[in-house]
Amino acid sequence: MARDMTPVLKKCRALGIEPAFLGVEKKESKKHGASRPRKMSEYGMQLKEKQKAKFIYGVLEKPFRNYYEKAQKLKYGTTGENLMILLETRLDNVLFRMGFARTRDEARQIVSHRGVKVNGKIVNIPSFAVKVGDAIEIKEGVKSSQRFKDIIEVTGSRATPAWVEADKEKLSGKILAIPARDQIEVPVNEVAIVELYSK
Incomplete structure (x- = not known):
């Protein structure tokens, strides 16, 4: 791909x-000379x-x-x-929004490697469209890995959008609503x- x-x-x-x-x-450490913005x-x-x-x-x-x-x-x-x-309702993005991945790239990798269940079934398609009521969780065998401890350490303080519910201890969540544009x-x-x- x-x-x-x-x-x-x-x-x-x-x-x-x-x-x-x-x-x-990461933050930009230095500016590379102020260039005049082109129209x-x-x-x-x-x-x-x-x-x-x-x-x-x-x-x-x-x-x-x-x-x-x-x-x-x-x-x-x-x-x-x-x-x-x-x-926004792609599975990889939802995983990122729930705080179960540091970036959307990482979320895509977790989904592709069969680490995510939707309504109890493994889904390995990052573009999978979630629906209201869908239950999402990290697969049992993967939950206790050091990777997820590191992820939660980084994402633990991130705010979760109102349209999803996320339990960062159990690494599970639910789609509560379809997001409005202002969300x-x-x-x-x-x-x-x-x-x-x-x-």
């Missing part, structure tokens, strides 16, 4: 994203917003386009809001993405 190997902090700088949105705690075209701005969303959620172009087309067909909400909700804390202008795809 294709992967973007650009260093995370470099990509964050290029897209104007705080690394914290990716679960990365961006409307198309450039729209493209940048799409790149930000793809980068934050770790989604490549083809599946991202599929999410957009699915968002268009949903009977509720605007296309942009629906797009963000579809991305999705990512710096993306989804209206610009819709405008880009509408051209």
